Amino acid sequence: TNTCKMDPSVEGTQTKDLETPTVQEQAVEAVVEAVVEAAAEALEGVVEAVETAVEAVVDEEVEEETTEESDDYSDDDGADFDLATLASHLKNGLLTPEIIAAFQRMGIMNSRPSPPPVEERVLPEPTLEQVCEAIKSGKCSNIIVMTGAGMSCAAGIPDFRTPGTGLYDNLQKFRLPFPEAIFTLDFFKVSPEPFYSLAKELYPGNFQPTPAHYFIRLLHDKGLLLRNYSQNIDTLEKLAGIPEDKVIEAHGSFASAHCLSCRKAYVPEEIKSTIFADEIPRCSCGGLIKPDIVFFGEDLPAHFFVNQRDDFPKCDLLLVMGTSLKVMPFAGLVDRVKKDTPRVLINMTKVGDFETHPEYNYRDILALGDLQETTWKMVPSSDQHDKSR
Numbered sequence: 001t002n003t004c005k006m007d008p009s010v011e012g013t014q015t016k017d018l019e020t021p022t023v024q025e026q027a028v029e030a031v032v033e034a035v036v037e038a039a040a041e042a043l044e045g046v047v048e049a050v051e052t053a054v055e056a057v058v059d060e061e062v063e064e065e066t067t068e069e070s071d072d073y074s075d076d077d078g079a080d081f082d083l084a085t086l087a088s089h090l091k092n093g094l095l096t097p098e099i100i101a102a103f104q105r106m107g108i109m110n111s112r113p114s115p116p117p118v119e120e121r122v123l124p125e126p127t128l129e130q131v132c133e134a135i136k137s138g139k140c141s142n143i144i145v146m147t148g149a150g151m152s153c154a155a156g157i158p159d160f161r162t163p164g165t166g167l168y169d170n171l172q173k174f175r176l177p178f179p180e181a182i183f184t185l186d187f188f189k190v191s192p193e194p195f196y197s198l199a200k201e202l203y204p205g206n207f208q209p210t211p212a213h214y215f216i217r218l219l220h221d222k223g224l225l226l227r228n229y230s231q232n233i234d235t236l237e238k239l240a241g242i243p244e245d246k247v248i249e250a251h252g253s254f255a256s257a258h259c260l261s262c263r264k265a266y267v268p269e270e271i272k273s274t275i276f277a278d279e280i281p282r283c284s285c286g287g288l289i290k291p292d293i294v295f296f297g298e299d300l301p302a303h304f305f306v307n308q309r310d311d312f313p314k315c316d317l318l319l320v321m322g323t324s325l326k327v328m329p330f331a332g333l334v335d336r337v338k339k340d341t342p343r344v345l346i347n348m349t350k351v352g353d354f355e356t357h358p359e360y361n362y363r364d365i366l367a368l369g370d371l372q373e374t375t376w377k378m379v380p381s382s383d384q385h386d387k388s389r
Helices: 023-063 083-091 097-106 128-137 149-155 179-183 185-190 193-202 211-221 268-276 302-314 330-335 371-378
Strands: 003-005 017-019 143-147 225-230 247-249 252-259 289-293 317-321 343-347 364-368
Touching: 128 317, 128 364, 128 371, 143 211, 143 330, 149 211, 149 371, 179 185, 179 193, 193 268, 211 225, 211 371, 225 302, 247 252, 247 302, 252 268, 268 289, 343 371
Parallel strands: 143 225, 143 317, 225 247, 317 343, 343 364
Antiparallel strands: 003 017, 252 289
16 A cells, blocks of 8 residues: 555654545645645736836836925825835735725726716715705615714713824823723733723713714614614614614624633623722633623624625615724725715714715715714704604
8 A cells, every 4th residue: 555654763753654645636736736826926916016006106206306396195184105105005015095095096096986877876966965865765775874983972982093082092091002902802811901991981881872873773763774883882872772683783892791711601790790890800710701892803793794795785875974994894894885875974074985076976975073963964854853762
């Protein structure tokens, strides 16, 4: 028989028979290797092509350094991306939404679709008034709402990134190596105290839903809400009466918890008293108990991916409310709707890749300002008398 044995003369070495691969197995292995090699070459070719384009623009920029005016490739938040930096980011694989937008403004990447004929558009004009008319007429009846921390600011819960008042700007008392460490699993395992100190402040039961939460509830009551995809962990959507099956808590919540060691499940009431006593919740096995909040580096819940595959092709109106759209993959959901689906950004500032150029914009509406006031304007007058909704 064809066998290959390890040398049994070496002391302490275990002898093991290794069967020679069959012809079929060798063929399969050869095909797999060929496919992998071809894919790698194709990917390398794409990267090289884009890098060549970047380098060409960089060379052109260097030649024009003496001119008085230079092209400004600033992102929407005001950060400058010079061409050399863009090339460096590309080589390191750091293609953030802001950098992609900068590439698009440079003409290296052009994703602007040609607007459809006026008669084929959902909205005659991209305005909030036209959106309300589309809802009223029944033209938009499968509405997806994406919500972030800005939804809950009026409830007294700070958002994460607002300079000065955001959560990440006010964590000095925890002496963290960097602000996001408080939601990093490796740091939590070594030093869970900062997270549980913060959890005590943010724990459900301390806050009430805002009018904007009840606006989403109103959409559900009228049979218009397809789904609410939320980044928030405060469970205020459910407290507002939005059914559990209508809410996708993309980043988890305090509604459940597990032991990191043995995976034993815990309900919030079992660990709340421990947290409020300034103690660290531990399992009977000795492991740390962590609320099912998605930390950086952890996988998002499976239903986040399962539901979006069915939901977004059906969506005929997307409302994006109170989010910075900085965290992927949640931020990428705005591009999952069909090309003719209206998208409304209800936010304090412009974020993401919402179109504003009048020549190209046929579906994006920027309703910038106070989120609570904007959603109230969208409530039909016949429902405004009922403050509980």
